[in-house]
Amino acid sequence: MRLIHILAFPVLALIILSARPAGLNQSHNKADTLKHHLYTAGIGGALIGGLYDGIYPYGSLKQHGNFGLGAPALLDGELIIFNGKIYQTQYTGKTFEVNDKQLASFAMVNYFHPSIKITPNKAMDKAGLFHLLDSVLTNVNGMYAIHISGTFSTLKTRAFPPVKEHQHTPLADMLSLQHFFTYNSAQGDLVGYRLPVFMDNTNISGYHFHFLSAQKNEGGHMIDLLTDHIQIEIDVLDSYNVQVPATSDYEHFDFKKNREEDIKSVERGGKAQAQTQGSKVDTMTVYRDKIDQLDKQIVQLLGERMEAARAIGTYKMVHKIGVVQSNRFNDVLQRAIAEGKQLGLSEEFIKKLYEDVHAESVRQQEALKQ
Numbered sequence: 001m002r003l004i005h006i007l008a009f010p011v012l013a014l015i016i017l018s019a020r021p022a023g024l025n026q027s028h029n030k031a032d033t034l035k036h037h038l039y040t041a042g043i044g045g046a047l048i049g050g051l052y053d054g055i056y057p058y059g060s061l062k063q064h065g066n067f068g069l070g071a072p073a074l075l076d077g078e079l080i081i082f083n084g085k086i087y088q089t090q091y092t093g094k095t096f097e098v099n100d101k102q103l104a105s106f107a108m109v110n111y112f113h114p115s116i117k118i119t120p121n122k123a124m125d126k127a128g129l130f131h132l133l134d135s136v137l138t139n140v141n142g143m144y145a146i147h148i149s150g151t152f153s154t155l156k157t158r159a160f161p162p163v164k165e166h167q168h169t170p171l172a173d174m175l176s177l178q179h180f181f182t183y184n185s186a187q188g189d190l191v192g193y194r195l196p197v198f199m200d201n202t203n204i205s206g207y208h209f210h211f212l213s214a215q216k217n218e219g220g221h222m223i224d225l226l227t228d229h230i231q232i233e234i235d236v237l238d239s240y241n242v243q244v245p246a247t248s249d250y251e252h253f254d255f256k257k258n259r260e261e262d263i264k265s266v267e268r269g270g271k272a273q274a275q276t277q278g279s280k281v282d283t284m285t286v287y288r289d290k291i292d293q294l295d296k297q298i299v300q301l302l303g304e305r306m307e308a309a310r311a312i313g314t315y316k317m318v319h320k321i322g323v324v325q326s327n328r329f330n331d332v333l334q335r336a337i338a339e340g341k342q343l344g345l346s347e348e349f350i351k352k353l354y355e356d357v358h359a360e361s362v363r364q365q366e367a368l369k370q
């Protein structure tokens, strides 16, 4: 009895997750019978882990939904499925409708039947938007398909350049290759999901949106935004299934490896973004936080440099060596100018900066004599 139960469970689970009541198929069209059902082609965790091979034709994907997102074969940008059409945004920013015969490496789709509509009355940053959605989507273990349309003061997206055939570098190790796009006064649609933690691996938990401009010529994976006037529609999903890849690479893929951190950093566009998540508000705040941190380091380093200069000053005093050493300073300056050039810093700027730093060194060394 017990043995039968154990063997029967996976089959039962498969039927519950993927089968539709037979009667419904006869009396409803496809979009109705697949109401509130999420179809996933491929495994999100495998994509994050480096399986980028195309596994599923776009034409077949359209049989399972008219709304969704995903990744093209060989990670050639980002996919969005909107109003029954599939668009690809490449790392160059080029956005176009795909050919049905081409393949996705991962995608999730559903027929979009919204039951909740929200019209926010104020502009929101990403954290504010997610906070609003959280206050409405109270089932923390629920699956939600979310459509956000309207205007955005700022919308930042990203897309990856394609990998080579059979290249399996994990996505988190390729974050530096991402191309970012910032669209100001953008109009268009965000298609996405909030999925529960138990779907991490087959899918990707939390919020995940892809963008398509109203002109259908801009898009990408949404990294950050500032809304202007938007409308939100939500479809509360109640089942999902997964089409597993039929490739030999998939057969040997190691799902035991914990990729939780990788998934977070990939979804948020990078590790720095992930760290500031929660407290940050918009793109400007992210970079101001970064500047604050860097400024702290600059002042700290200047303090340490002056400490070294004072130590040299004491040595000079003891050994009766003059404070100003023009040759030495010239060497220091030339090195800084050369390094600055490589980073796009002008000679004039470095010269001004170092003359001030040098003047302070000299002042502090002279002060030791009093």
Ligand SMILES: O=C(O)C(=O)C[C@]1(C(=O)O)C=C[C@@H](O)C=C1
Pocket (backbone or CB within 6 Å): 309, 312, 313, 323, 324, 325, 326, 328, 329, 332, 357, 358, 361, 362
């Ligand atoms: O190398 C020295 O002798 C220093 O005292 C340091 C330092 C500097 O700040 O770089 C300061 C004064 C000298 O004129 C040359 C260089």
